[in-house]
Amino acid sequence: MVGDREQLVARGEPAPVGADWVVRRATEADARAIGALHVRAWRHSYRGIVPDHMLAGLDSVHSASRWREHLRLRRWSVFLAESQRGGRAALGAFCAVGPVDEPGVDDRGGRTGELYALYADPRALGRGAGPAVHGAGVAHLGAGGFHQLVLWVLTKNPRARAFYAKQGWRCDELTARERHQGLPLPVVRYSRSVRR
Numbered sequence: 561m562v563g564d565r566e567q568l569v570a571r572g573e574p575a576p577v578g579a580d581w582v583v584r585r586a587t588e589a590d591a592r593a594i595g596a597l598h599v600r601a602w603r604h605s606y607r608g609i610v611p612d613h614m615l616a617g618l619d620s621v622h623s624a625s626r627w628r629e630h631l632r633l634r635r636w637s638v639f640l641a642e643s644q645r646g647g648r649a650a651l652g653a654f655c656a657v658g659p660v661d662e663p664g665v666d667d668r669g670g671r672t673g674e675l676y677a678l679y680a681d682p683r684a685l686g687r688g689a690g691p692a693v694h695g696a697g698v699a700h701l702g703a704g705g706f707h708q709l710v711l712w713v714l715t716k717n718p719r720a721r722a723f724y725a726k727q728g729w730r731c732d733e734l735t736a737r738e739r740h741q742g743l744p745l746p747v748v749r750y751s752r753s754v755r756r
Contacts, residue, residue, distance in 0.1 A: 580645075581652060581692045586638035588631045593651045594638070595624025601679035609716045614741050630656070636676055639696040641689040652689030653680035657697040660710060673706030673754075694727055702754035709754060712738065715746040728752050 586594060599620040606615060630636050636656040642649040655678040659671075675697055680690045701709060711729065713720050721731070729750040737744035 580643050580687060581641040581689055582644055582649075583639055583641050583692050583696045586631060586640050586654065588628055590638075590640060590651075591628035591631055592620075592624045594627045594640075594654050595622075596620040597651050597654065597681050598623045598627070598677075598679055600682060604682040605679075605717065605719065606714070609714055610740070610745060611743070614743060617741065637697070637700050639693045639700070641684075641692040643684075643689075651681065652684035652687065653678070653693045655679075655693040655697040657701050659706075671706045672708045672710060673701035673704065675709060675711040678711075690723060691727065698754060707754055708751065710749055710751045712736065712747040712749055715748045721748075721750075724750050 599618045602610075602618055603615045627638075631638060636658045638654060638656045640651055641653045643652055656676040657673060658676065660674045661676065675694075678690060678694060678697070684690075698709065709729075711724065713724060715735065725731075729752045732749050732751050734749040736747050736749070738747050739745075
């Protein structure tokens with residue numbers, strides 16, 4: 561069930577999440593922080609899963625440019641969890657959601673939404689930032705009329721798979737390969753309804 565906090569965020573209004581996080585919609589001005597966090601999260605979470613040379617080759621400036629383009633074109637809805645400590649905002653996690661990105665596939669009996677990305681700063685792991693943006697993304701998709709949701713996660717990423725299971729996602733065993741820097745990485749699809 562979607563709560564009051566998630567409804568505020570789905571409408572684009574900042575909402576407090578516990579004592580540590582405020583969740584809000586991202587703007588183009590956030591692209592630099594999102595790009596930097598994206599690179600930090602990949603380097604931390606995917607070490608031992610993807611080749612070291614791929615992680616070393618990640619560039620936060622390039623990542624920020626890609627996120628700026630996504631935000632400018634409004635292809636995805638992006639949510640941020642920020643800590644308001646010390647008088648300035650520190651990004652703890654972000655997620656991106658929108659319509660399913662599987663061409664010609666919406667076999668779930670209604671409009672299907674997708675969680676494209678969810679990354680947390682390594683320093684924020686276990687502090688609630690990930691669940692905060694996850695809740696905002698799911699609420700936004702529900703408010704947009706989506707009934708079923710899917711996401712793809714690296715097959716060899718047990719931490720992320722456990723996180724999604726805790727959030728009500730179930731592995732549906734559909735596998736594929738996503739290309740990153742020319743390397744095909746095995747992924748598996750998870751699904752859930754907007755309402756658990």
